[in-house]
Amino acid sequence: MKVAISSSGTTLQSNVDPRFGRCPYFIFYDTDSDTFEHIDNQARQAMGGAGIQTGQLIEKYGAKVVITGNVGPNAFRVLSSASIKVYSGVSGKVNDAIKKLKEGKLTETSAPDVGSHFGMGQK
Amino acid sequence: MIISVASGKGGTGKTTVATALALSVGYCQFMDYDVEAPNSSFFLKPYIKHIQKVTIKQPYFLTETGEDFSKCAEFCNYNALAVLKDDVIFFPELCHGCGGCMLVGPEGAVREKDVEVGEVKKGVTSPNIDYYMGDLKPGSMRTVSVQSALDKAIIPWELVIIDCPPGTSCPMVFSVKDCDYCILVTEPTPYGLNDLKLSIDVLEKMGKPFGVVINRDGIGDDEVEKYCIKNGVKILAKIPNDKEIAKYYSIGESLVEYDKNWKQKFENILEEIEKDLVV
Amino acid sequence: MKQMTIISGKGGTGKTTVASNFIKLANDHIAVDCDVDAANLHILLEPKIIKEEEFTGGAIATVTGECINCGKCEEACRFKAISDSETGIKINPIRCEGCGVCVYLCPANALELKPDRQGSSYVSETKFCILVHARLNPGAENSGLLITRIRNTAEDIANDKDLKLIIIDGAPGIGCPVISSLNGVDATLIVTEPTLSAISDFKKVYEVAKIFDIKVFVCVNKFDLNLENTKEIEDFCKSNNIKLIGKILYDDKVSIYLSQKKFIVDCSESEAAIEIKNMWENIKGYLYGR
Numbered sequence: 237m238k239v240a241i242s243s244s245g246t247t248l249q250s251n252v253d254p255r256f257g258r259c260p261y262f263i264f265y266d267t268d269s270d271t272f273e274h275i276d277n278q279a280r281q282a283m284g285g286a287g288i289q290t291g292q293l294i295e296k297y298g299a300k301v302v303i304t305g306n307v308g309p310n311a312f313r314v315l316s317s318a319s320i321k322v323y324s325g326v327s328g329k330v331n332d333a334i335k336k337l338k339e340g341k342l343t344e345t346s347a348p349d350v351g352s353h354f355g356m357g358q359k
Numbered sequence: 360m361i362i363s364v365a366s367g368k369g370g371t372g373k374t375t376v377a378t379a380l381a382l383s384v385g386y387c388q389f390m391d392y393d394v395e396a397p398n399s400s401f402f403l404k405p406y407i408k409h410i411q412k413v414t415i416k417q418p419y420f421l422t423e424t425g426e427d428f429s430k431c432a433e434f435c436n437y438n439a440l441a442v443l444k445d446d447v448i449f450f451p452e453l454c455h456g457c458g459g460c461m462l463v464g465p466e467g468a469v470r471e472k473d474v475e476v477g478e479v480k481k482g483v484t485s486p487n488i489d490y491y492m493g494d495l496k497p498g499s500m501r502t503v504s505v506q507s508a509l510d511k512a513i514i515p516w517e518l519v520i521i522d523c524p525p526g527t528s529c530p531m532v533f534s535v536k537d538c539d540y541c542i543l544v545t546e547p548t549p550y551g552l553n554d555l556k557l558s559i560d561v562l563e564k565m566g567k568p569f570g571v572v573i574n575r576d577g578i579g580d581d582e583v584e585k586y587c588i589k590n591g592v593k594i595l596a597k598i599p600n601d602k603e604i605a606k607y608y609s610i611g612e613s614l615v616e617y618d619k620n621w622k623q624k625f626e627n628i629l630e631e632i633e634k635d636l637v638v
Numbered sequence: 639m640k641q642m643t644i645i646s647g648k649g650g651t652g653k654t655t656v657a658s659n660f661i662k663l664a665n666d667h668i669a670v671d672c673d674v675d676a677a678n679l680h681i682l683l684e685p686k687i688i689k690e691e692e693f694t695g696g697a698i699a700t701v702t703g704e705c706i707n708c709g710k711c712e713e714a715c716r717f718k719a720i721s722d723s724e725t726g727i728k729i730n731p732i733r734c735e736g737c738g739v740c741v742y743l744c745p746a747n748a749l750e751l752k753p754d755r756q757g758s759s760y761v762s763e764t765k766f767c768i769l770v771h772a773r774l775n776p777g778a779e780n781s782g783l784l785i786t787r788i789r790n791t792a793e794d795i796a797n798d799k800d801l802k803l804i805i806i807d808g809a810p811g812i813g814c815p816v817i818s819s820l821n822g823v824d825a826t827l828i829v830t831e832p833t834l835s836a837i838s839d840f841k842k843v844y845e846v847a848k849i850f851d852i853k854v855f856v857c858v859n860k861f862d863l864n865l866e867n868t869k870e871i872e873d874f875c876k877s878n879n880i881k882l883i884g885k886i887l888y889d890d891k892v893s894i895y896l897s898q899k900k901f902i903v904d905c906s907e908s909e910a911a912i913e914i915k916n917m918w919e920n921i922k923g924y925l926y927g928r
Contacts, residue, residue, distance in 0.1 A: 244797055251797065254639075255822075258790050280790065283696055283783045285438025285453045292432065292441050308822065310450055317446040367676045369810035370650010374835065395811040396647060396842055398835035416716070436697070436738055436751075457716050457737030497845040500782070500814045503733075507718070525649045525810055526675035529779040532732055548893040550654065554676040561776035579893035600890065602863070609833035609864040 239265045239337065240299035241330050246274040248331040254305025256324075257287030263330055264297055267338065287311025294320060303333050303342070312348035361519040362632065363538035367554025369525035371544045372574035372598065377522040378402040379614040380542075383625035385486040388517050392534040393524040394477060394493035394505040401611035405482035405490035413493075413508045414473040415456035415501060420447050426468040431460035452498065476501040479508045502530045513537070518629075527554075527561045535562065540632050541569040542595065548579035552586060559592070568635060572628075575600040593635070595628045639796055640925050641804040641823040643672070645847070647839030649810035651831045652859040655892065656914065657807040658682045659903045661766050663918045664925075667803040669764070670792045671771040672785045672819040674757070679807050682899060685762030685769045693772065693784050695756035697736035699729050703748030711740035711749065735779075754778070759788050761795070768795060782814040789818070803925055812842050820846065825853040825924065827883070831860045832867030840871065844880070853924070857884035857917055884917035886910045 242259035244251045253259035258280040265272040275297075279289035287307070291314030294302060301321045315322050323342040326333050336342050364377035378399050381389045391397040420428055420440075432442040439453035440460060451474060461469040477495040484490050491512050493505040502524075513519055515537070523534035535541050543558050545551040555571070562569045570593040573583055577600040587594050598604070598614065607617045615621045644660070646653040658679055661669045671679040699719070705726030712720040712727060719733035720740060729740075731754075741749040756778035762769045770792040772784050792804055806823065809815035820826060826847050830840040840856075847854050856875055861868045868885065875882045889910040895902055902911050 244794075254797065255793065258786070258793075260794070279438075282438055283436070283786075285450060286786075288438045288441045288448075288450060288453075292443065295443055306822070313448055314441045314443065317441075317448060318443045368649065368678070369646075369676075370648060395813045396839040398648075398838060401834045401838070434738065434742070436736060455716075455735050455737060457735065457739050458714070459737055459739045459742065462714075462739060462742060495813065497812055497842055498817075498849050500817065502813050503717075503735075526781075527776050528675045528774055528781045528815075529732070530811075530813065531675075532776075536732055546893070549681050549896055550678045553678060553681060557676055557776065564776055578890055580897045582897075602888070602890075605833075605860075605863055608835075609831075609867060611834045 237267045237301065238297065238299040239267060239301045239303060239334065240294045240297065241265065241333060242304040243274065243330055248272065248329070250330050252303065252305060252326050252328060252330055252333050254327065256302070256304045256307040256311050257290050264299060265334055285310060288314055291315050291318065301337070303337065307345065307348055309348040360540070360633070360636070361513065361515055361521065361538045362540050362542060363521040363523050363535040364542045364544060365523040365531055365535055365558060366525055366544045367527055367558040368545065368550055371546045371551060373525070373544045374398045374402065374522050375574065375608060375614055376542060376544050376572050377520055379621060380625045380628065381488055381520050382613055382615045383622040384518065384629055386488070386518065388489045388491065388514060388519045389522070390509050390513065390519060391492040391522045392506050392509060393522055394495040394502055395524060395530070397492045397494055399522050400492060402613045403484045403488065403490055405484040407480050407482035409481045411479045411481070411508070412475050413477045413479060413505045414475050415504050416458065416471040417451055417454050417456055417474045418449065418460050418469050418471050420449060421468045421470065422447050424465070424468045426465035428464055428468070431464040431469065434459050434463045452500065477505040479505065479512070481512070503533055506530065506533045510537070527557045532561065535565065535567060538567060539636060541567050542572055543569055544572045544574055545583055546575045546578065547573055547581065547583045549582070551579070552583045555583060570595040570632065570635070573597045595631060596624060639802055639804070640825065641806065642825045642827060642925060643806040643808045643819045643823045644827045644829060645808035645816055645819065645843055646810055646829045647812060647843030648830070648836040651829045651836055652886070653829045654678045654807055655902065656827070656829050656857065657805060659901055659914050660918055661805055662901050662903060663915070664767070664803055664805060664922070666801050667767050667805055668792050668796050668801050669767055669769045670788055670804060670806045671769065672788070672806050672815065673809045674772040674774045674781050674784050674788070675809060675815065677771050677773065679769065680771060682896065682901065683764040683766070683769055685764045685771070687760045687762045689761040691759050692755060693757045693759050693787060694753040695778060695783050696754060697751035698731050698734045698754045699736065699740050699749050700752045701726065701729065701748055702750045704746055705748045706746045708745060710743045710745065714739050714743055757784060759784065759791065761791060770795070781809070782818040785809070785815055785818040812839070812846050816843065816846060820850050820852065823852055825855060827855045827857065827921070829857055829859055830871060832858060832864040832871060834867070837867060837871060841874070854880045855883045855921060856880050857882070857886065859886045860888040861885040863888050883920040884913050886913045
């Protein structure tokens, strides 16, 4: 299973980045083969809706789980629609986060963390 | 003749000057282009006759057709559309209403509807002012759409006074783009001087003639005045710092109400501007 | 780490003055000047630029090929950005929103979306903390995007240096720049004054802040200018459960202090100084706590 982790750096020793839409990197960790790769998060340059773009990116990469700090409502909506599990409120090192996930110590997030980006017609 | 009243810095007295000018001259179109936070109505107290909704066209997607909308998401430069394997999610607050998704998407499966982004209020006030105010829906980003609706109402051969939003970026530029002359209102402080220079930069790039009104004269220093003199910028008027004027302002009473002499002074300003434009 | 944005709705209420004094009083922090349109924080903070980056905003449609004057682009443009002339179509950069419809439709492939160099962002050192600020070129759009960029930069630095607080001087108004200044922060302080204009704008910007579901604090500047209006603000705060953290007396020497590059909190003769210090005491518990 592929796990996507928002990251401040490119290795497993990097810190989990608190932002989902605008973090600099994503680490995709395959729990079956215990291998990983990283990508630059192109969406962070977006004018608006970075989280929306990132959400679609995560689905395209085939990740089934996201580990991050904070996820906004637009991004959360995209991830939920794509049936991707979200574990937010996570900080510390990427490899520690993966270990906690494997040990079942992370709690799944059921609602977005940070306030709504915009309000009009949004729910 | 279209006169825009602008300022780099917020809170310098644009609305004070714009409304005082309108009340002094007495016969004009007054347009409040500060659609995010219009304040002129406090001073002009218009009788509103008509409210017109400002809308943009936004798409909706017939997902039940089973069509593939990925081209729409790829096209959208604003990330207003997320296309997933099993779902299409539209984010109206990010959509500019460009119509692109309808063009590139599956034929007939992308439709459009009108979505309200704000209002234009039309009214009158004495002595003989036709009043227009733009009001953006809080949370909407379509400032320019509401300002565009105001553009349509301008009668350029009348005297038109435009109360601009603060700053030097898009909403301000939109408010001065059609003006014949711009009055820049500033305050005699380091912030006022800094932001005056930025505004002058914009107007020079746009080739717009301008003059300066120094408001709350006396609260800071004389650097703004020295700068204007040194750079050949005309100072149209200086409004003194006066707690009484501030109190009048706080309850929506115009400068002209506070001291009737200002009526003549503003008429003189208009004459100066007209002279400048003939030259 | 917490983030707080100081906004006002109406310009000129004292937002930047409060922001700069809080920046002086705080510790373990970084500051961002999100009023990229007419940045003022640098005037008091006197930053030394250590890094400058060009900012390329959205895109503008540009004629790069041979226009055949078919008029398809002009007809399709929703923003009235295209007009024709004898020499082919002209794109008005003030109106163009970079959507790409004209580029898509052009049968002669004569149009391209080109990135728009719209300003610069800076990371600077000040006596108190790092300041991230920017200069938007005159007439540029996309202040929202530039604000998002500098906030990103500040967040990266804060994460890297393990800082506790990001203080953001927000833009005036209620539009896109303010929305970008508020997105994802923990708290906002609305600086208002007891005038009809400011109260109207305060309520509007409060609506925007509510959309973000963040903690709202308020302070009333020049409160003695109109006690009745001040009461109206106080009542509004009470009925909406907004914490009013300060009422600052009108001090007409504030601008003179500014001209002398003095921080109000250093001017013991100013009544405003005591109140701003009190406000900081009132709010810092929340900002540095859990």
